Amino acid sequence: MRALFLALALATPACAAERMVLAPAPAIDAPLAKGPLQKAVFAGGCFWGVEGVFERVKGVRAAVSGYAGGSKATAIYEVTGTGLTGHAEAVEVTYDPAVVSYGTLLRIFFSVAHDPTQLNRQGPDSGPQYRSALFTRGPEQERIAKAYVAQLEKAGTWKPKIVTTFEGTKPFYAAETYHQNYLRGHTTQPYIVYNDIPKVEGFKRLFPALWSERPAA
Numbered sequence: 001m002r003a004l005f006l007a008l009a010l011a012t013p014a015c016a017a018e019r020m021v022l023a024p025a026p027a028i029d030a031p032l033a034k035g036p037l038q039k040a041v042f043a044g045g046c047f048w049g050v051e052g053v054f055e056r057v058k059g060v061r062a063a064v065s066g067y068a069g070g071s072k073a074t075a076i077y078e079v080t081g082t083g084l085t086g087h088a089e090a091v092e093v094t095y096d097p098a099v100v101s102y103g104t105l106l107r108i109f110f111s112v113a114h115d116p117t118q119l120n121r122q123g124p125d126s127g128p129q130y131r132s133a134l135f136t137r138g139p140e141q142e143r144i145a146k147a148y149v150a151q152l153e154k155a156g157t158w159k160p161k162i163v164t165t166f167e168g169t170k171p172f173y174a175a176e177t178y179h180q181n182y183l184r185g186h187t188t189q190p191y192i193v194y195n196d197i198p199k200v201e202g203f204k205r206l207f208p209a210l211w212s213e214r215p216a217a
Helices: 002-011 047-054 102-113 139-155 190-206
Strands: 038-044 060-068 088-095 132-135 172-174
Touching: 038 047, 038 102, 047 060, 047 088, 047 102, 047 190, 088 102, 088 132, 088 172, 102 139, 102 190
Parallel strands: none
Antiparallel strands: 038 088, 038 132, 060 088, 060 172
């Protein structure tokens, strides 16, 4: 699907395929506190753009593209692309809880990293591997995530229904090396220009206090 889009996008002006909405701050969140680095896994369409957003968040130490929802044996790009593995393209974020909270990461995810109302697709990419999903790491993240989605639905932040799924602690598998830091290495590729750079620019515009000039590893 992405290969076809690259050809079609050559004559298309740059703008994000997904609609950006500044979501409200979470009413329920973990307070900032010193402690060991924590991990969170987000799935919201093509992992290139999601990684590109999270690697710019202050307090994020690493953002890794990969797969979650299926088995280790099928955590392969071409196999996941069939949509039959149970995997979603996902990003594992390692963050410092003294600098940024899980709730803030959720807010960024819903505001600029993807459109949570698109079912089994994002922009030009379709299939369950592009679904909106949260792979929480422990009961605290699960509690915060469910409370935040309920808050967004009650507030009517999006008129269409939020279709984000909660998929628990299913393992995350890092993607192939060539997918890592893909946005930074392909800033003129039409797919990146059209779909992903606007997300990064939107994050910088909507969350200037959280923007890091130096991307995470």
